[in-house]
Each structure stands twice: as structure tokens, then as C-alpha cells.
Amino acid sequence: MIAPPGQGLALARGDVPAAAARTRIAVQGLAKRFNASGREFVAVDDVSFEVKQGEFVALLGPSGCGKSTILNMVAGLLPRSGGRILIDEDTVETGKVNPRVGYVFQRDTLFPWRTVEQNIGYGLEIAGLPKTERAGRVASAVEKAGLSGFAQSFPRMLSGGMRQRVALMRTLILEPEILLMDEPFGALDTHTKLEMHKTLLEIWERERQTVLFVTHDLGEALTLASRIILLSARPGRLKEDFDVAIPRPRDPVAVRETAEFGRLYSHIWHSLGEEFRRTRAD
Amino acid sequence: MSNSRTVILLWQLAILAAILVIWQWGFEWSRALLPKAYVPKILDPYFVARPSLIWQSFLRLGCFSDAAGFSACITGSDNNLWLATLVTLKNTWWGFLFGWASGIAAGLVLGRSDFLARVFGPYIVALNSIPRIALVPLVILIFGLGDLSKIATAWLVVFFVVFFNTFEGTRAVDRDQIAAARLLGASEFTVLRTVVIPSALAWVFASLLPAVSFALIGVIVGEFIGAERGLGKLIIEAEARANASEMMVAIFVMMFVGILLAIAVRSLQSYLLRWQPQFEPSA
Ligand SMILES: Nc1ncnc2c1ncn2[C@@H]1O[C@H](COP(=O)(O)OP(=O)(O)OP(=O)(O)O)[C@@H](O)[C@H]1O
Numbered sequence: 001m002i003a004p005p006g007q008g009l010a011l012a013r014g015d016v017p018a019a020a021a022r023t024r025i026a027v028q029g030l031a032k033r034f035n036a037s038g039r040e041f042v043a044v045d046d047v048s049f050e051v052k053q054g055e056f057v058a059l060l061g062p063s064g065c066g067k068s069t070i071l072n073m074v075a076g077l078l079p080r081s082g083g084r085i086l087i088d089e090d091t092v093e094t095g096k097v098n099p100r101v102g103y104v105f106q107r108d109t110l111f112p113w114r115t116v117e118q119n120i121g122y123g124l125e126i127a128g129l130p131k132t133e134r135a136g137r138v139a140s141a142v143e144k145a146g147l148s149g150f151a152q153s154f155p156r157m158l159s160g161g162m163r164q165r166v167a168l169m170r171t172l173i174l175e176p177e178i179l180l181m182d183e184p185f186g187a188l189d190t191h192t193k194l195e196m197h198k199t200l201l202e203i204w205e206r207e208r209q210t211v212l213f214v215t216h217d218l219g220e221a222l223t224l225a226s227r228i229i230l231l232s233a234r235p236g237r238l239k240e241d242f243d244v245a246i247p248r249p250r251d252p253v254a255v256r257e258t259a260e261f262g263r264l265y266s267h268i269w270h271s272l273g274e275e276f277r278r279t280r281a282d
Numbered sequence: 283m284s285n286s287r288t289v290i291l292l293w294q295l296a297i298l299a300a301i302l303v304i305w306q307w308g309f310e311w312s313r314a315l316l317p318k319a320y321v322p323k324i325l326d327p328y329f330v331a332r333p334s335l336i337w338q339s340f341l342r343l344g345c346f347s348d349a350a351g352f353s354a355c356i357t358g359s360d361n362n363l364w365l366a367t368l369v370t371l372k373n374t375w376w377g378f379l380f381g382w383a384s385g386i387a388a389g390l391v392l393g394r395s396d397f398l399a400r401v402f403g404p405y406i407v408a409l410n411s412i413p414r415i416a417l418v419p420l421v422i423l424i425f426g427l428g429d430l431s432k433i434a435t436a437w438l439v440v441f442f443v444v445f446f447n448t449f450e451g452t453r454a455v456d457r458d459q460i461a462a463a464r465l466l467g468a469s470e471f472t473v474l475r476t477v478v479i480p481s482a483l484a485w486v487f488a489s490l491l492p493a494v495s496f497a498l499i500g501v502i503v504g505e506f507i508g509a510e511r512g513l514g515k516l517i518i519e520a521e522a523r524a525n526a527s528e529m530m531v532a533i534f535v536m537m538f539v540g541i542l543l544a545i546a547v548r549s550l551q552s553y554l555l556r557w558q559p560q561f562e563p564s565a
């Protein structure tokens with residue numbers, strides 16, 4: 001794939017759409033406190049950021065800094081202790097699912113008793129779409145995930161990478177406009193991870209969903225995201241915000257040779273290093 | 283591969299032959315060869331009969347050697363081997379079915395409701411601590427000597443096994459799978475139908491084999507304690523007449539029934555649970 005002329009330049013500014021793009025996710029003064037064995041414990045403290053239409057934002061921070069907690073509150077899976085979260089100007093209510101939002105988990109959450117096809121078609125099935133209408137969409141999703149020939153397999157027969165592709169497709173088939181991803185490739189080996197990056201980049205560069213992607217892997221964040229939000233060690237606070245001006249389409253291997261990748265990598269690495277040291281000092 | 287399989291089969295046949303030979307003639311031989319104090323009592327045909335006698339008893343009880351002919355014998359006597367087997371199997375089936383269905387229902391309800399689980403928890407633990415067999419005389423007093431008391435006994439034994447399995451299974455449902463389903467648009471009821479039940483079913487199906495064999499045990503014990511017909515009754519009658527070979531016939535029939543049920547249940551299980559790693563079809 002070659003970027004159409006003109007677009008490459010625009011994308012060099014981190015492919016963030018113009019300021020006119022509307023805000024899809026707004027997090028304002030977000031806080032989360034847990035009650036750990038009687039003691040109150042601050043996991044997330046006063047975090048504010050925005051994600052605009054069509055942005056791919058990586059939420060980067062050391063392990064345990066509250067990334068999953070923030071994402072779960074954005075998804076409405078977890079009640080918040082303070083602050084506000086707006087999705088398309090509507091306040092997120094805990095326990096209420098927004099059909100425009102898709103979520104991919106850190107852990108494998110495929111339904112092991114369903115075949116690949118039945119897993120991918122789950123959302124359409126429970127929405128009551130008739131079987132005949134489902135079949136075509138499911139088949140093309142299976143194809144897109146590169147799993148033709150495995151449609152009738154159960155998840156236990158698949159490798160970790162294949163399972164995560166099924167999980168991705170199970171979410172994407174519902175065509176969510178906003179995608180929340182919690183270290184979806186965290187459990188994969190380096191090679192499989194790169195392949196997944198390739199798949200995700202292809203999909204995103206074509207469909208341009210609004211993505212909030214949680215990770216503690218700096219290379220992954222730089223490969224995928226148009227913007228990186230860096231969190232401090234526990235309690236999670238906003239530390240820095242970077243645009244990633246690597247042109248698209250990106251190749252997960254080739255991006256690593258760009259000057260921008262190297263520059264941002266060493267800059268964020270130092271910033272992140274301080275946080276890792278703080279985590280250990282605790 | 284096939285070589286070692288043949289070797290194993292040969293060994294198995296050799297052991298079977300050895301058992302039969304020792305059983306048939308071991309007592310005489312040891313009496314002829316050993317001092318009286320060393321003759322193993324377990325070989326005494328008075329207690330364990332011998333294969334040839336068991337075979338004759340089998341032909342007689344099974345209506346194969348009756349002068350009146352097979353069909354006349356079957357319809358004539360009301361506790362021949364086949365009728366007894368049929369009655370025992372029928373009661374096992376109903377006891378299993380009721381025990382299984384009620385165990386699943388109770389397990390699902392209590393597993394899904396923290397409130398009910400807390401209220402009934404101590405009662406279930408208390409009831410479960412009673413050895414079920416101790417209740418059999420009571421069951422027979424209430425339901426009489428007929429088939430109903432056997433079904434009730436089997437139900438009693440099966441219910442708790444299935445209940446605990448279903449309860450645990452319902453509790454063990456992966457929370458993230460539930461969250462995933464909800465995020466994909468599932469309502470509370472859809473989550474129950476498409477996530478909680480299928481995932482608990484793994485545990486329920488795992489209880490299938492113990493449930494079937496417990497049902498069989500329940501029925502036989504019920505027949506021991508008070509019955510009009512059935513394999514257990516056959517054993518008790520043979521015991522009263524000190525007829526070891528008839529007792530052995532009933533025991534062997536139970537063994538075959540047990541084996542056949544286990545094979546049937548296993549193949550059903552491996553079909554229903556084919557998505558589970560431990561049910562990988564073995565090479
Ligand atoms: N339910 C809970 N009760 C108490 N403490 C919790 C709970 N959930 C998370 N925490 C704590 O909050 C902190 C943030 O957890 P979180 O899972 O958000 O981290 P994370 O940044 O996603 O880490 P990782 O990269 O390892 O996934 C951790 O210290 C964790 O122990």
C-alpha cells in the first residue's frame with residue numbers, strides 16, 4: 001500500500017486530524033480509589049485527556065499504574081471514584097454498554113465451547129441477526145483474520161496469536177466506532193506480536209476507528225499510535241503527551257528504522273525509566 | 283505400536299485364563315499340595331463358587347436351560363435374570379434422570395443467587411454430611427418395597443453429586459467472559475443462556491459418570507434392604523440360600539451393565555465436551 005500523494009505530508013504531523021475533529025472520549029479529573037484490606041488505596045489520581053475522532057491513542061505506563069483501571073472506567077465496567085468520562089458528550093454510566101464502543105481484553109476471553117466462527121458471530125447472533133445474514137459477514141471476518149480453514153475449530157486448537165485475532169474480529173465485526181484495547185498482544189511472543197501489529201495497522205489504516213490502546217510496551221505504542229499518553233507510576237497520573245509523527249501506512253518492522261521512532265524512543269524511554277524506578281522504590 | 287498392543291492383549295488374555303484356572307481348580311490343587319492351615323479360604327467354592335458352576339447358574343437364571351423353553355421361562359418366573367436386570371436398569375435410569383435434573387436446577391439457582399446460597403448453604407452441608415445409605419431404610423418405609431423407593435434412593439445419591447458440581451461450575455464462570463459478553467451486547471438473561479450455562483455444563487457433564495454409577499449403587503442398595511425384584515434382590519436371595527454361584531451371576535451382570543454404561547457415558551461426554559482440552563481425541 002502506498003499513501004496517496006499529499007496525504008503523506010499531512011500524516012507527518014502525527015496524522016492527528018485537524019483541531020476541528022470532534023472529541024469522542026473526554027476524561028476529566030478521573031480518580032479511582034480501592035479499598036484494599038481496610039486501607040484506602042489510590043490507583044488513579046486526577047487524570048484528564050481527550051481522544052478525537054479517528055485518533056489512535058496509546059496509554060503507556062509501567063505495570064500496575066492503573067491503565068486497565070482507566071480503560072475499564074471508560075468502558076463502564078468499573079465505577080469511578082471521582083471525575084467524569086464523556087463518550088460523544090454522554091456521561092459513561094457504569095454497567096451500561098455503549099454499542100458504539102468495542103473492547104478487547106488483556107486476557108483471553110474467547111468462549112471455549114464455541115467454534116471460531118461462532119465466537120466471531122457471537123455479537124451478531126445475540127443481536128438477533130438471522131443465520132443467513134450472519135453467515136456472509138462471519139465468513140468475511142474469518143477470512144480477514146487469516147483463519148480460513150479454522151472456522152470450525154475450537155479455540156483450544158489455536159495458537160495464542162490466532163486466538164487473539166479471533167477476539168479482535170469478534171469485536172470488530174460489530175463495527176464499533178470507538179475501540180478500547182487492553183494490552184491485547186501482551187501475552188504473545190515477539191514475532192506473533194509483530195504480525196498482530198501488521199494486521200491491526202492494516203485494519204486501522206483502512207477503517208480509522210477511534211482507538212484507545214493500553215500498553216506498557218514502548219515499541220508497540222510507537223509502532224501503532226498517532227499519540228502517546230504517558231502515565232506516571234502508581235498512583236496513575238498524566239505525565240506527558242506525545243504526537244507520533246511517523247508516516248502511514250506503517251510497517252511494524254520498517255517503522256523502527258525511522259528517525260522519529262528513534263528520537264521518541266529514547267526520549268520516552270528516559271521518562272518511563274524514571275517511573276519504573278519509582279515503582280521499584282515503592 | 284501395534285506390536286506392543288498385541289503384547290498387551292496377550293498378557294491380558296493370559297491373566298484372564300490364569301484367574302479362571304485358579305478359580306476353577308485352585309482349591310483342589312492347594313488342598314492336595316499344601317498343609318491344611320495354608321489352604322486359602324478365599325478359593326473355597328462354597329464362598330466364591332467356580333466358573334463352571336457360575337456358567338450353569340447363568341444358563342438356568344437366564345432361562346437358557348429351562349425345560350419349558352426360553353420364552354415360557356421369561357414370562358413364567360417373575361425374578362429371572364433378564365427381568366431383574368431390566369428392573370434394576372429402569373430404576374437406575376429414572377433415579378439418575380430425576381437426580382440429575384433436580385441437581386442441575388438447584389445448582390444453577392443457588393449458584394446464581396448469593397442470597398439463596400447463603401440461606402440454604404448450612405442445610406445443604408448438613409444434609410450432605412449424612413451418609414446417604416443411612417437414609418435407605420427410611421426411604422423404603424416411606425415409599426414401600428416397590429420400584430418407587432429404589433428410584434428415590436438413587437435420586438438421593440445422585441442429587442447431591444450433581445448439585446455440588448453444578449453449583450461450583452456456576453460459581454467458577456470466568457468473570458471476564460461475562461464482561462466480554464456484556465460488552466458484545468448481551469443482556470443479563472443472554473449472559474445466563476450463552477455464558478453461564480454452557481460454562482457450568484462442563485462441570486455438569488463431568489458429573490455424568492459418577493451420577494450414573496451412583497444411581498446404580500443407590501438402586502442396588504435399595505434392593506438389598508427391601509425389594510420385590512431386581513439384581514440386588516437376586517443377590518440377597520442367593521445369599522439366603524448360600525448359593526454362591528447365583529450370587530456371582532448377578533455380580534457379573536452388574537459388572538457388564540456398569541461397563542456398558544460407562545462406555546456410553548464416556549462417548550457422550552467426549553462429544554458434548556469436545557471443546558475442552560482434556561477431551562482431545564487420543565491418538
Ligand atoms: N479490584 C481491585 N481491588 C484493589 N486493588 C486493585 C483492584 N484492581 C486493581 N487494583 C490495583 O490498582 C492498581 C492498578 O491496576 P491496573 O490493573 O489498572 O494496572 P495496569 O496498569 O493495567 O497494570 P498491567 O500493565 O500490569 O496490566 C494496581 O496496583 C492493582 O493492584
Ligand SMILES: [Mg+2]
Nearest residue numbers: 067068069106
Ligand atoms: Mg492491565
